[in-house]
Amino acid sequence: MAKKQEESGSFTSNDLTPVAGGGLLDRRLFLKRGLMFGSATALAGTAGNLFAEETALEKVVENKITSKAPWMLKPGKPFSNYGQPSPYESEVIRWISANAMASGNGVSWCPLHELEGIITPNGLHYERHHNGVPEIDPAQHQLLIHGMVEKPLTFSIDALKRYPMESRICFIECGGNSNAGWNSRPVQSAAGHFHGLVSCSEWTGVPLSVVLNEASLDPKASWIIAEAADGIAMNISFPVEKAMDDAILALYQNGERIRPENGYPLRLLLPGWEGVTNVKWLRRLQVTDQPVMSRNETAKYTELMPDGKVRQFTFEMDAKSLITSPSAGQEMHGPGYYQITGLAWSGKGKITKVEVSADGGMTWAEAELQEPVLSKCFTRFRMPWKWDGELAVIKSRAKDETGYVQPERDVLVKERGRHGYFHYNAIVSWEIVPEGYVNHVYS
Amino acid sequence: MAKKQEESGSFTSNDLTPVAGGGLLDRRLFLKRGLMFGSATALAGTAGNLFAEETALEKVVENKITSKAPWMLKPGKPFSNYGQPSPYESEVIRWISANAMASGNGVSWCPLHELEGIITPNGLHYERHHNGVPEIDPAQHQLLIHGMVEKPLTFSIDALKRYPMESRICFIECGGNSNAGWNSRPVQSAAGHFHGLVSCSEWTGVPLSVVLNEASLDPKASWIIAEAADGIAMNISFPVEKAMDDAILALYQNGERIRPENGYPLRLLLPGWEGVTNVKWLRRLQVTDQPVMSRNETAKYTELMPDGKVRQFTFEMDAKSLITSPSAGQEMHGPGYYQITGLAWSGKGKITKVEVSADGGMTWAEAELQEPVLSKCFTRFRMPWKWDGELAVIKSRAKDETGYVQPERDVLVKERGRHGYFHYNAIVSWEIVPEGYVNHVYS
Numbered sequence: 001m002a003k004k005q006e007e008s009g010s011f012t013s014n015d016l017t018p019v020a021g022g023g024l025l026d027r028r029l030f031l032k033r034g035l036m037f038g039s040a041t042a043l044a045g046t047a048g049n050l051f052a053e054e055t056a057l058e059k060v061v062e063n064k065i066t067s068k069a070p071w072m073l074k075p076g077k078p079f080s081n082y083g084q085p086s087p088y089e090s091e092v093i094r095w096i097s098a099n100a101m102a103s104g105n106g107v108s109w110c111p112l113h114e115l116e117g118i119i120t121p122n123g124l125h126y127e128r129h130h131n132g133v134p135e136i137d138p139a140q141h142q143l144l145i146h147g148m149v150e151k152p153l154t155f156s157i158d159a160l161k162r163y164p165m166e167s168r169i170c171f172i173e174c175g176g177n178s179n180a181g182w183n184s185r186p187v188q189s190a191a192g193h194f195h196g197l198v199s200c201s202e203w204t205g206v207p208l209s210v211v212l213n214e215a216s217l218d219p220k221a222s223w224i225i226a227e228a229a230d231g232i233a234m235n236i237s238f239p240v241e242k243a244m245d246d247a248i249l250a251l252y253q254n255g256e257r258i259r260p261e262n263g264y265p266l267r268l269l270l271p272g273w274e275g276v277t278n279v280k281w282l283r284r285l286q287v288t289d290q291p292v293m294s295r296n297e298t299a300k301y302t303e304l305m306p307d308g309k310v311r312q313f314t315f316e317m318d319a320k321s322l323i324t325s326p327s328a329g330q331e332m333h334g335p336g337y338y339q340i341t342g343l344a345w346s347g348k349g350k351i352t353k354v355e356v357s358a359d360g361g362m363t364w365a366e367a368e369l370q371e372p373v374l375s376k377c378f379t380r381f382r383m384p385w386k387w388d389g390e391l392a393v394i395k396s397r398a399k400d401e402t403g404y405v406q407p408e409r410d411v412l413v414k415e416r417g418r419h420g421y422f423h424y425n426a427i428v429s430w431e432i433v434p435e436g437y438v439n440h441v442y443s
Numbered sequence: 444m445a446k447k448q449e450e451s452g453s454f455t456s457n458d459l460t461p462v463a464g465g466g467l468l469d470r471r472l473f474l475k476r477g478l479m480f481g482s483a484t485a486l487a488g489t490a491g492n493l494f495a496e497e498t499a500l501e502k503v504v505e506n507k508i509t510s511k512a513p514w515m516l517k518p519g520k521p522f523s524n525y526g527q528p529s530p531y532e533s534e535v536i537r538w539i540s541a542n543a544m545a546s547g548n549g550v551s552w553c554p555l556h557e558l559e560g561i562i563t564p565n566g567l568h569y570e571r572h573h574n575g576v577p578e579i580d581p582a583q584h585q586l587l588i589h590g591m592v593e594k595p596l597t598f599s600i601d602a603l604k605r606y607p608m609e610s611r612i613c614f615i616e617c618g619g620n621s622n623a624g625w626n627s628r629p630v631q632s633a634a635g636h637f638h639g640l641v642s643c644s645e646w647t648g649v650p651l652s653v654v655l656n657e658a659s660l661d662p663k664a665s666w667i668i669a670e671a672a673d674g675i676a677m678n679i680s681f682p683v684e685k686a687m688d689d690a691i692l693a694l695y696q697n698g699e700r701i702r703p704e705n706g707y708p709l710r711l712l713l714p715g716w717e718g719v720t721n722v723k724w725l726r727r728l729q730v731t732d733q734p735v736m737s738r739n740e741t742a743k744y745t746e747l748m749p750d751g752k753v754r755q756f757t758f759e760m761d762a763k764s765l766i767t768s769p770s771a772g773q774e775m776h777g778p779g780y781y782q783i784t785g786l787a788w789s790g791k792g793k794i795t796k797v798e799v800s801a802d803g804g805m806t807w808a809e810a811e812l813q814e815p816v817l818s819k820c821f822t823r824f825r826m827p828w829k830w831d832g833e834l835a836v837i838k839s840r841a842k843d844e845t846g847y848v849q850p851e852r853d854v855l856v857k858e859r860g861r862h863g864y865f866h867y868n869a870i871v872s873w874e875i876v877p878e879g880y881v882n883h884v885y886s
Contacts, residue, residue: 051605052596052657055587061595064587065727068676069579075674076575077703078546081536082528082566086707088581089700093524103521116647116695117610121565123526124699132519136512138531144498144507152504153495162494164782167560167813167823204559214495231518233511252559254697256567257532260520264529284508339607370610372815380610 104132547575
């Protein structure tokens with residue numbers, strides 16, 4: 001609040017001077033609380049209100065006060081032990097894209113275009129399963145740590161719950177997220193059905209370093225193989241260095257125990273690293289001195305580059321951003337004021353800047369980053385915009401604390417070639433046509 | 444991470460020197476990643492592992508690797524459009540305490556003692572209803588702003604969604620939370636069933652100041668009456684100053700649209716202010732120059748003080764904290780290392796310090812505050828503790844950025860008298876008996 005008040009100050013007509021092409025306005029406009037929109041319309045010389053309906057007649061107001069909607073005429077529903085969304089939100093769901101031959105193989109997409117803020121509610125966290133969701137009895141589940149350790153150990157869930165914990169809000173993103181971006185033609189899907197293999201939760205659990213030190217690592221240990229308790233015993237390996245840095249044996253997600261589809265009762269959390277390494281239903285950690293070279297780090301989650309070499313062990317997710325509103329499939333309500341908003345994230349640390357363009361990338365202006373801005377976490381950005389009703393192409397580009405800037409699509413394609421399938425993080429462009437429809441374009 | 448690494452350094456036996464009575468250890472012990480618990484046991488001279496089971500025999504390890512739990516022998520469950528908790532967590536629910544004569548009147552308690560981190564999942568956010576949960580069609584719902592304004596306005600939900608939004612993670616606490624604390628004998632309930640009329644979410648919506656300025660306030664306006672669209676048209680008033688400061692017309696909770704029991708489709712969010720002022724199902728804001736003096740600000744949510752005067756309009760929730768683990772009804776596993784953890788919050792700003800005592804308040808030591816520490820938000824605190832197995836009384840006390848310190852119970856009772864019912868925020872004491880049971884005591 002202190003910062004806000006300091007930055008706000010008095011509102012002048014200069015505040016409505018575009019800061020970049022296509023009508024982008026100063027991001028600090030949003031900090032001028034209680035002044036912006038009302039004053040904006042006044043200063044801009046437009047009559048009336050922005051989106052509200054004016055009720056000038058006293059009897060109209062009186063009627064609105066006294067008239068009661070049907071749900072005000074009777075007692076409401078009773079309390080519930082565990083709440084659910086409104087039936088009117090029944091279309092805000094994960095979009096399932098599973099293998100027709102194996103119902104537990106595939107993904108479900110998080111509807112990012114329907115969500116706000118940075119937290120993904122647990123019911124809508126994206127899913128990626130290889131062989132379905134095991135229904136694990138936590139009383140029977142164990143974690144085994146063995147291999148290049150002095151003392152092989154097993155941990156029941158009850159034992160793990162006794163260790164010191166820590167919490168962190170961070171994203172998990174599938175290495176294959178946004179892969180339709182590699183298509184030669186822009187796919188026309190809602191933002192979440194195209195980029196929604198990423199979600200952000202508050203995770204809580206035991207630092208992996210704590211239990212590894214109990215087992216006492218062999219000084220020559222350099223890799224750890226993580227294995228899941230699902231129907232394919234999914235496995236993948238990761239360097240010991242990450243384990244000792246910020247890896248967490250996660251037991252809780254957004255306050256409650258992890259959901260079955262997110263790894264109940266135990267998930268390996270490697271903050272900022274591609275989803276497949278965040279092994280769900282974790283049952284075994286084998287300490288070793290080389291990667292396991294399993295299917296998920298050889299045949300999959302690798303990329304053939306233009307020079308014939310293959311990118312492998314590309315664990316850290318690069319900086320990325322996405323405008324969620326307005327976005328493909330949504331509709332504008334005619335020329336006027338809008339808030340462009342979206343998400344930015346980086347597996348390498350904090351987002352330091354998000355720039356937005358409303359003229360297809362010719363000019364850019366800095367968006368407001370919603371606090372808190374956390375490392376390896378979704379950052380919500382917001383940008384005031386006055387759309388003139390003409391054809392516009394809007395896009396966002398993120399920069400993280402390493403100095404890395406999200407690339408334009410042609411740059412990414414040139415660098416990686418056309419055999420890519422994973423790790424697509426190019427700038428996303430939405431075209432807004434005068435009729436108000438929003439399309440996905442390559443621009 | 445930078446801060447963590449800097450603070451960690453090498454681990455010495457001094458790190459296990461208690462910093463306060465009853466075996467409290469330095470909070471920074473938790474920052475010495477990968478060293479603490481393993482080294483702690485080694486340095487303390489105890490044999491073996493802390494809570495893990497050692498599997499020294501190679502064939503035991505081999506057997507654990509090859510043996511498969513039943514859920515590994517078959518494909519798992521398919522994807523779901525909207526996830527639910529594991530059936531094994533079916534007892535982690537809100538505890539309903541409703542009026543036998545009116546099923547929609549009462550409360551349901553958030554199981555704080557079962558949760559971790561700072562986010563409350565939407566399904567477990569506490570409820571307080573006066574006449575049940577209305578099932579509102581958002582297409583028919585409107586917000587009317589009238590009274591001492593230049594232009595009375597109505598807003599559909601679709602119109603509100605077009606305004607600029609902001610997000611903030613903050614708690615909402617019922618003014619009647621913890622009221623069993625006023626009882627002359629300590630109630631023996633789980634922490635959440637005693638203090639769980641408080642929850643914390645990321646809320647997103649339109650700053651109220653923005654729409655009030657569209658309506659253009661009369662300079663003499665000083666109060667606003669908020670009315671709900673439930674079966675009693677619940678109403679209460681609050682000062683214009685709060686509206687222009689940080690009030691939000693909230694549409695989203697933890698990313699998705701607000702749940703019906705939390706005010707779908709629109710809730711007034713007054714960060715840090717007692718729950719009843721955060722009017723759910725918001726339908727009307729009447730700008731005025733005096734409070735409405737409704738039931739909920741006269742007969743209820745007021746307190747008769749020892750001098751015969753009544754406290755009224757005690758909007759801001761004072762600083763408070765609560766150890767959630769170990770807490771009443773939980774059981775210890777014998778002497779040894781534990782992490783004491785809990786929540787602290789203040790309606791007046793950020794929590795600046797939480798102190799923990801393990802000897803009934805004779806000595807105190809500072810707990811670690813989990814980042815991010817946000818204003819008017821839950822702050823998770825953690826404290827390493829070596830319990831010697833003897834009778835112990837643990838308690839926590841919070842301090843906020845105004846300098847206010849959570850009071851001991853006898854101090855609060857002396858100040859407020861025994862006619863109180865609301866705004867109980869005294870220090871909570873849990874007694875741990877040698878057999879490992881945890882009881883609520885006044886100490």
